[in-house]
Amino acid sequence: MLRVLSAAAAVIVASFGIAFAASEAEHPENHPFSFESPVGSYDMAAVQRGFQVYQQVCSTCHSMDHLAYRHLGQEGGPFALYMVRSHETGEMEPHVGKPAHGGTFVDVTENPYVRAIASGVTIVDVDPNSGQLADRPGRISDRFRRPFPNEIAARASNGGAYPVDLSVITSARHGGADYIRSLLIGYDGTSEGTLYHNRYFPGGKIAMPPPLAEGAVPYADGTATTVEQYATDVATFLQWSADPHMEERKRMGFVVLAFLVVLSGLLYLAYKQVWRGESH
Amino acid sequence: MSGPSTYEPKSAFTRWLDRRLPIVRLTHDSFVAYPTPRNLNYWWTFGAMLSLCLVVQIVTGIVLAMHYVPHINYAFASVQRIERDVPFGWLIQNMHAVGASMFFLAVYVHMFRGLYYGSYKAPRELLWILGCVIYLLMVATGFLGYTLPWGQMSFWGATVITNLLGALPLIGESIKNWLMGGFSVDQPTINRFFSLHYLLPFVIAGVVALHVWALHEAGQNNPAGVEVKSKADTVPFTPHATMKDLFATTLFVIMFAIFVFYMPDALGHADNFIPANPLQTPPEIVPEWYLLPFYAILRAFDFNIGPIDSKLAGVLAMFASIGVLFLLPWLDTSRVRSMRYRPIARQFFVIFFFVCLALGWCGGKNPGLILFKVADFSATLTWVEGGQVTEQAIQAEGAAQWDDASSAAVAAAREGGATMTAVTRTGASTGTLRTVSGGETRNAQVSADTADLLEEEITHVKEEAGQAMPFFSIERRSPARFTVTNFSLLLTIYYFLFFIVILPVLGLRERPNRVPDTIAKPVLNEAQGAS
Numbered sequence: 001m002l003r004v005l006s007a008a009a010a011v012i013v014a015s016f017g018i019a020f021a022a023s024e025a026e027h028p029e030n031h032p033f034s035f036e037s038p039v040g041s042y043d044m045a046a047v048q049r050g051f052q053v054y055q056q057v058c059s060t061c062h063s064m065d066h067l068a069y070r071h072l073g074q075e076g077g078p079f080a081l082y083m084v085r086s087h088e089t090g091e092m093e094p095h096v097g098k099p100a101h102g103g104t105f106v107d108v109t110e111n112p113y114v115r116a117i118a119s120g121v122t123i124v125d126v127d128p129n130s131g132q133l134a135d136r137p138g139r140i141s142d143r144f145r146r147p148f149p150n151e152i153a154a155r156a157s158n159g160g161a162y163p164v165d166l167s168v169i170t171s172a173r174h175g176g177a178d179y180i181r182s183l184l185i186g187y188d189g190t191s192e193g194t195l196y197h198n199r200y201f202p203g204g205k206i207a208m209p210p211p212l213a214e215g216a217v218p219y220a221d222g223t224a225t226t227v228e229q230y231a232t233d234v235a236t237f238l239q240w241s242a243d244p245h246m247e248e249r250k251r252m253g254f255v256v257l258a259f260l261v262v263l264s265g266l267l268y269l270a271y272k273q274v275w276r277g278e279s280h
Numbered sequence: 281m282s283g284p285s286t287y288e289p290k291s292a293f294t295r296w297l298d299r300r301l302p303i304v305r306l307t308h309d310s311f312v313a314y315p316t317p318r319n320l321n322y323w324w325t326f327g328a329m330l331s332l333c334l335v336v337q338i339v340t341g342i343v344l345a346m347h348y349v350p351h352i353n354y355a356f357a358s359v360q361r362i363e364r365d366v367p368f369g370w371l372i373q374n375m376h377a378v379g380a381s382m383f384f385l386a387v388y389v390h391m392f393r394g395l396y397y398g399s400y401k402a403p404r405e406l407l408w409i410l411g412c413v414i415y416l417l418m419v420a421t422g423f424l425g426y427t428l429p430w431g432q433m434s435f436w437g438a439t440v441i442t443n444l445l446g447a448l449p450l451i452g453e454s455i456k457n458w459l460m461g462g463f464s465v466d467q468p469t470i471n472r473f474f475s476l477h478y479l480l481p482f483v484i485a486g487v488v489a490l491h492v493w494a495l496h497e498a499g500q501n502n503p504a505g506v507e508v509k510s511k512a513d514t515v516p517f518t519p520h521a522t523m524k525d526l527f528a529t530t531l532f533v534i535m536f537a538i539f540v541f542y543m544p545d546a547l548g549h550a551d552n553f554i555p556a557n558p559l560q561t562p563p564e565i566v567p568e569w570y571l572l573p574f575y576a577i578l579r580a581f582d583f584n585i586g587p588i589d590s591k592l593a594g595v596l597a598m599f600a601s602i603g604v605l606f607l608l609p610w611l612d613t614s615r616v617r618s619m620r621y622r623p624i625a626r627q628f629f630v631i632f633f634f635v636c637l638a639l640g641w642c643g644g645k646n647p648g649l650i651l652f653k654v655a656d657f658s659a660t661l662t663w664v665e666g667g668q669v670t671e672q673a674i675q676a677e678g679a680a681q682w683d684d685a686s687s688a689a690v691a692a693a694r695e696g697g698a699t700m701t702a703v704t705r706t707g708a709s710t711g712t713l714r715t716v717s718g719g720e721t722r723n724a725q726v727s728a729d730t731a732d733l734l735e736e737e738i739t740h741v742k743e744e745a746g747q748a749m750p751f752f753s754i755e756r757r758s759p760a761r762f763t764v765t766n767f768s769l770l771l772t773i774y775y776f777l778f779f780i781v782i783l784p785v786l787g788l789r790e791r792p793n794r795v796p797d798t799i800a801k802p803v804l805n806e807a808q809g810a811s
Binding site for chain 1: 363364371515519524526531533534542563
């Protein structure tokens with residue numbers, strides 16, 4: 001009876017495979033991101049470049065409400081600053097990103113890179129003297145500047161479409177960073193009314209015009225300024241922004257698992273010892 | 281079962297305490313000297329894991345509640361703040377979210393264990409029922425908790441479930457509005473859900489205490505299902521059961537940790553990272569994995585049963601699927617506890633297990649998804665190319681005569697050589713008849729996998745033929761098909777059949793295997809058992 005059942009189950013499973021085949025959007029292209037494996041970490045240079053692309057391109061329409069400028073300089077952030085003793089001079093020198101060994105973390109309030117990024121932004125705030133809304137330079141405690149004061153204004157400026165908040169976008173979409181990267185390179189150059197063809201977007205037509213153009217964002221580190229590179233960098237940055245504690249999480253996980261494996265081994269021996277000579 | 285207490289206070293303080301509050305004695309009798317059957321297997325270690333889960337959920341939950349803001353505008357952001365800014369908030373939040381799944385995973389193993397080994401039979405009926413109460417409270421707590429992050433799934437899950445209760449006759453609407461605190465899921469809902477989500481775990485803890493009490497009164501069942509006969513059949517709980525539980529629980533915690541540290545979001549839904557939006561329904565609304573089987577039962581009915589409409593039938597079936605568990609001790613008529621000795625019941629149990637898994641699978645799928653169909657969806661389009669289009673008015677004497685008048689006009693046009701006709705009714709007794717005469721009749725066949733794709737194909741043919749064609753006659757054919765909903769219904773029927781028919785009948789008819797003498801009679805002598 002069980003054999004008949006399992007045969008029936010096999011037939012059912014096989015036919016499901018066929019039923020799954022039909023789908024609207026193309027499956028995102030699988031890119032070998034550095035953060036994917038259980039021990040993988042972020043390519044911080046890519047996160048920095050991705051932030052630059054976000055600042056210069058994406059942020060004209062997309063907010064990132066859950067991120068503050070200070071997050072960029074926290075431990076595990078793209079502009080985290082460490083003081084490292086130089087081999088030649090013996091002096092302490094600043095080093096962006098966690099050095100291979102040693103180094104003391106510089107608190108984000110003392111981080112000149114993050115301060116420069118924040119003060120380069122203009123924030124609308126209540127003026128403490130007049131009580132009126134006024135512009136002021138950004139502070140590291142500010143959330144990322146919003147391109148539009150509210151959803152109505154955002155829709156009004158974008159032909160009725162609402163540019164979504166990008167803080168956790170890689171978590172909020174099936175396919176994560178692969179999907180974001182594929183979407184950004186998935187335009188075929190044609191459009192229909194106000195919608196643009198994109199083979200990775202559910203339904204195939206998206207309101208966002210192709211945001212990236214070759215050479216649009218100059219890179220200081222000599223990385224190729226292609227659309228594909230931009231897309232990869234932005235996807236990496238957005239993955240970091242959705243999951244900023246990933247590296248710490250994986251590091252701690254390794255220690256916890258190592259401890260638990262040893263503990264379970266010892267407990268197994270203790271259990272065997274206790275039950276030795278007991279028939280059961 | 282426990283017999284007289286063997287606790288002897290050693291120090292002056294414990295002697296003093298024992299006279300006034302024998303709490304050390306209680307602990308000693310319950311968790312140290314408590315006699316445990318010596319033949320328990322690893323399936324009996326899940327109780328310890330469940331206790332751990334409850335503690336983890338309460339402790340992490342209390343910390344989360346210190347940072348969480350139950351407000352429709354701030355709840356989502358407050359969870360993000362916990363993840364980003366609260367020291368180790370990411371760890372605590374992950375543990376709580378993953379912990380819920382682990383809790384349910386363990387409780388399902390625990391329940392299937394009880395089902396297989398007949399742990400619900402006398403004298404353990406109340407023990408089982410208390411367990412069902414705990415499970416019911418867990419479902420409620422899990423559902424309430426899933427609402428709190430206020431993502432899309434939170435909001436729409438809450439909307440779907442509260443609306444379900446509205447299907448109940450007479451009282452449904454009131455209960456629904458009372459639960460939501462208004463006419464839709466909104467600020468009052470999140471406030472009361474938060475309050476209840478904080479309350480229920482402590483209620484669970486209380487019922488767990490009763491569950492453990494009942495367990496220690498009746499004594500544990502065991503894989504043989506034969507009651508412990510003497511002290512020789514048991515070992516003291518500590519260190520024997522304690523060490524085994526600790527070892528098994530550590531393995532469970534390893535799995536827990538793999539999820540927490542390496543795939544914290546794997547068990548959740550991506551849509552819950554989108555803040556709740558009451559104006560936008562997500563493409564699919566699904567509960568968390570542990571409630572999917574019940575969700576499938578809920579959606580299994582796509583037809584009305586007499587006076588019960590399909591929605592109410594689903595709701596009743598869903599509640600009945602948990603309710604039937606409460607009656608199980610009296611539904612199973614077999615005098616043999618363990619399915620080890622029930623060869624036929626064991627096969628039905630295995631099927632039941634796979635039916636539950638399949639129900640879970642169905643719950644996560646689009647109910648309209650076609651599993652089998654005898655043929656493709658197909659359509660025949662007929663149109664005329666190059667004909668003469670004429671238009672004439674139809675005037676009936678009254679609304680009642682419309683049908684006669686229009687069919688007479690169509691018949692006349694057909695007589696006159698029209699190859700295609702179309703009637704448009706413009707008023708109660710007026711309309712227009714458009715006819716095409718002459719020209720060349722063309723037709724096309726299209727077929728597709730689904731009804732939606734077929735419509736696309738039809739549109740495509742129409743576009744190819746040109747907009748100038750005045751009208752198409754389309755004949756659509758839908759094949760006989762078997763969808764997820766039909767499959768869910770079959771599975772639901774088996775689910776209830778198992779409890780209501782198979783177990784009661786089988787218990788009377790089945791001839792159990794012989795229990796080996798070594799199990800039926802105590803063969804170990806007292807001295808050996810005490811060692």
